[in-house]
Amino acid sequence: MVFTxxxxxxxxxxxxxxxxxxxxxxxxxxxxxxxxNCYSIAIRSVHRALVYATKGRxxxxxxxxxxxxTRITAGCEQHDINYHVFKESLARNNxxxxxxxxxxxxxxxxxxxxxxxxIAHKRASEDGITPPKENKVLYIPKRGSQSKN
Amino acid sequence: xxxxxxxxxxNLPRINTCNYVKTPLLSILPSVTSKFYxxxxxxxxxxxxxxxxxxxxxxxxxxxxxVAEKKQGRLFAVVHVAGKQVKITEGxxxxxxxxxxxxxxxxxxxxxxxxxxxxxxxxxGRPLVQRGLVRVEATVIEKNVSHTKTHFRxxxxxxxxxxxxYRTPRTMVRVNRIxxxxxxxxxxxxxxxxTRIF
Amino acid sequence: xxxxxxxxxxGFIRTPSQNGVGRYVCQLQRVVLKxxxxxxxxxxxxxxxxxxxVDFAKNNPGIVVYLKPRRHRTAVISAEYLNGDKQYIxxxxxxxxxxxxxxxLLKTQSGNTTGFRYRKLLHTDHPSIQGPWTPYTxxxxxxxxxxxxxxxxxxxxxxxxxxxxxxxxxxxxxxxGSPEGKRAE
Numbered sequence: 001m002v003f004t005x006x007x008x009x010x011x012x013x014x015x016x017x018x019x020x021x022x023x024x025x026x027x028x029x030x031x032x033x034x035x036x037n038c039y040s041i042a043i044r045s046v047h048r049a050l051v052y053a054t055k056g057r058x059x060x061x062x063x064x065x066x067x068x069x070t071r072i073t074a075g076c077e078q079h080d081i082n083y084h085v086f087k088e089s090l091a092r093n094n095x096x097x098x099x100x101x102x103x104x105x106x107x108x109x110x111x112x113x114x115x116x117x118x119i120a121h122k123r124a125s126e127d128g129i130t131p132p133k134e135n136k137v138l139y140i141p142k143r144g145s146q147s148k149n
Numbered sequence: 150x151x152x153x154x155x156x157x158x159x160n161l162p163r164i165n166t167c168n169y170v171k172t173p174l175l176s177i178l179p180s181v182t183s184k185f186y187x188x189x190x191x192x193x194x195x196x197x198x199x200x201x202x203x204x205x206x207x208x209x210x211x212x213x214x215x216v217a218e219k220k221q222g223r224l225f226a227v228v229h230v231a232g233k234q235v236k237i238t239e240g241x242x243x244x245x246x247x248x249x250x251x252x253x254x255x256x257x258x259x260x261x262x263x264x265x266x267x268x269x270x271x272x273x274g275r276p277l278v279q280r281g282l283v284r285v286e287a288t289v290i291e292k293n294v295s296h297t298k299t300h301f302r303x304x305x306x307x308x309x310x311x312x313x314x315y316r317t318p319r320t321m322v323r324v325n326r327i328x329x330x331x332x333x334x335x336x337x338x339x340x341x342x343x344t345r346i347f
Numbered sequence: 348x349x350x351x352x353x354x355x356x357x358g359f360i361r362t363p364s365q366n367g368v369g370r371y372v373c374q375l376q377r378v379v380l381k382x383x384x385x386x387x388x389x390x391x392x393x394x395x396x397x398x399x400x401v402d403f404a405k406n407n408p409g410i411v412v413y414l415k416p417r418r419h420r421t422a423v424i425s426a427e428y429l430n431g432d433k434q435y436i437x438x439x440x441x442x443x444x445x446x447x448x449x450x451x452l453l454k455t456q457s458g459n460t461t462g463f464r465y466r467k468l469l470h471t472d473h474p475s476i477q478g479p480w481t482p483y484t485x486x487x488x489x490x491x492x493x494x495x496x497x498x499x500x501x502x503x504x505x506x507x508x509x510x511x512x513x514x515x516x517x518x519x520x521x522x523x524g525s526p527e528g529k530r531a532e
Contacts, residue, residue: 050301096276101234108475110484112271225476244468253455254371268477290367292455296464323367
């Protein structure tokens with residue numbers, strides 16, 4: 001074997017302790033205090049960090065799904081419709097946009113979102129789905145023949 | 150007065166100005182109906198069918214005119230790709246995660262269009278926009294794998310530790326064109342034959 | 348300062364020179380297959396060179412393929428891209444199929460993306476076509492002229508019923524409150 005430095009030559013002979021530890025120290029290079037340099041502390045924090053990273057990938061998805069819900073609820077509130085009624089009416093109309101898309105539309109294409117809430121309103125009033133608390137007839141909708149009456 | 154008094158409760162398929170694809174209304178979930186059960190009197194509605202048709206025909210005519218004169222501006226679409234929905238417009242690049250057969254350099258057309266919109270109108274599919282009405286063309290520009298993700302599980306004081314590494318395949322797609330071809334609310338007499346092989 | 352950028356770089360989708368807008372350009376320019384003629388660890392590479400390499404070169408005229416035999420060294424693929432990236436893949440003890448798989452991956456990549464995390468899986472120059480939502484998007488323009496303090500506008504939108512109101516309602520509904528009830532007395 002050829003070694004450019006004598007240091008690595010010395011290290012490659014013995015047990016693999018140095019190389020084993022180096023993997024961990026590489027991950028701990030940016031840590032604060034002794035967890036950067038002391039192996040027994042470094043390994044603990046590296047393990048913890050890797051567990052967090054693994055769990056965090058799932059949490060990120062949950063967080064985003066909560067964010068979409070918040071955004072859709074806010075959009076629905078502005079157009080005077082309950083979130084659940086909105087979703088149910090869209091499903092009954094066979095409009096299968098997912099929550100991610102609905103949240104994007106509420107943010108970036110507000111008029112499309114308004115059109116969706118209008119459709120949901122119509123369907124909800126036709127099928128009589130309103131949440132229990134808002135169970136009241138606000139007005140009798142009329143279409144078309146308004147001018148004749 | 151040619152008014153028709155109709156109970157709104159009647160489950161009749163109707164065309165909203167935005168929904169031009171007539172589909173049977175299938176999804177009526179009994180569980181939710183009972184959840185939102187109400188005993189308030191059902192509101193009645195006075196419907197004038199002719200006036201009604203005039204209203205939505207006007208909207209559709211306006212849309213058709215805009216499309217014909219190419220005054221609709223930039224279009225966006227929501228497409229269903231590999232199990233996910235993406236909102237795209239011309240010139241976008243999006244990544245499809247997981248195994249997806251198209252190869253780099255392939256020109257593909259994305260057919261599952263759920264929604265098409267412009268600044269003035271939106272076509273909403275139930276669930277898909279009429280086949281052949283909207284053309285979404287795209288090019289696959291890159292296929293690679295993600296960075297290495299470490300899957301590490303550990304239980305304290307239980308001598309349990311597992312480590313695994315994985316990389317997911319990714320496909321980068323460039324959207325070349327989104328356009329409306331043909332007329333809105335004017336479906337062909339026979340549909341569903343495009344996908345059949347005789 | 349955080350040093351996280353030293354370990355796993357992250358960023359957004361970048362496409363070299365608008366690839367795919369007009370036509371698709373293969374970004375891989377040069378491939379060097381390094382191997383040993385005797386050692387068993389290069390066996391898969393030698394198999395590939397014997398059977399699959401000519402086809403690969405024929406199918407990809409845009410990619411320059413070099414062969415570099417080296418004594419007693421591990422088999423390696425080194426790939427060079429249009430953007431100047433260089434990527435090595437250690438092919439020690441790889442089978443022929445594995446080498447084909449990695450070569451295909453290198454062919455379809457646009458640069459060395461190992462160790463790069465995408466923050467978003469969508470890049471768009473036009474995030475909004477209708478204009479993004481603002482607090483004023485659906486507001487009544489008449490509110491511009493409103494003079495504050497305004498009683499109607501200052502009231503909360505959804506105010507739950509107070510206990511007094513509920514009691515009053517109960518009273519109205521009961522026999523005491525309704526006119527029929529009174530007549531019965």
